[in-house]
Amino acid sequence: MTILNVNTLPVNDNINPYAFSVDVVKDYIVRKGKMIAYYGNLRFEALGSNIIDMIVANSFNAPAYGGDYIVVTGRGKLVVGDNGNHINSYDLENANMTIKAANLLAYEPTLTCEECVTPGYVTLLGTGKMLASSNGMVHFMEPPVRVDPDALLGWADCPTPSFHHDYAYVRNALSLGASMMGLSTSGEEKQINFTGQGTVIIQSSEVGLKGSGLLQEILNDMNHLQHTEMLTLKSILEQRLNQNR
């Protein structure tokens, strides 16, 4: 085992599959709570303070996820990790990459982060480096391809994807009363369909992020809920909690 210090830590590279060393020279946008260790003089600021807003004015455009990210300022080496998930870096060049919001770990503010029309995803535009975590190693595919929504990590330069449902599922959904009986589903009836030119990024597992990742994902999705839907969710949670007692 090699002992690492500020000079021997990799520069913007993986330390091992699960940890990444970021060379902070300017500012960096990092997901909250993913710092493992650092050398140097770094500060962690929430999005929303005046000075920080000037830095990231053009690079963060996704208010639904604003609470999830912080700005790292200063100079030093920052080690990030994500609950033992794999970490990959992507160098974007004048690119357009969409990624599951829960998996976006860090990016340079030279990129602009915007909310994607597909719920739960964000789109990064421009040139710069970004880090994303995945459950297992990532795999790249070219359209046409259909992907399990849980296994999908993101896509680059593709036209917007669409949902594809199995014929049996559609028939059930359309037939009156089926929804009341509860649809019998195989769990494979809904895929995301990609067409055209581009790259699709898949993770080698369909369990999603392990640990706190699932909760994070649910909390992210809750941003899209209306008041009445939240009340429904509340009653379901209460019911479940009572059952488990």
Added chain:
Amino acid sequence: MTRYTRINETLVQADLNGSEELYAKKGSMLAYTGDVQFQGAFLAGGSIQTAAMRQVTNEGLQLMKAHGRGSVLYGYHGLLVNIIPLGGERLYVESDYVLAFDHQIRAGTEFLGNQGGVGGMVRGAMAGQGLFTTTLDGYGDVVILSSGDLIELQVDASRPVFVDPQAYVGHKGHLTTQIHTDVSWKTFVGQSSGESFQFKFTGQGTVYVQADER
């Protein structure tokens, strides 16, 4: 001294020659060959006082003693195994991550972090999150667990290191621990950076971290 061999990432073999004993985490014995006896070990090389301290501080090392002649395989929940040799120095490690150590090594408990002031205040905020840590002292090998590869970070006079308490596994050497905080007014109006306090290590030594914030 017990000889430990790393069979693979998550499996370690301990060879006992009859005169040796070792302590290992309860429930981590996977298989053994030869004539080896196992028994619960409450004291684990320390006094009744240190054992009581472990219970109070939640650094409750649940250990089994193995002695005899043979080979024992140890592994725990698919976590990675790391062998750290001790040459008389003190290793500070979270009790959850201790897999096995030689019986010549003494186990104790110590408070990590400075007391009072902001540190004392922050203590409440991180209840249950190892501000007390287990110490292992002496000569011999220690096997510790990690989730993902263990990262070994060097600390010397010109290079302090800041560590997320949740990713912290252990440290070794002449190090001073402080709780470093950048709690500002924004934290109190609810816009926390999520990295409000870290352990700051200064001095000369090595800090072990893992890519898992638990």
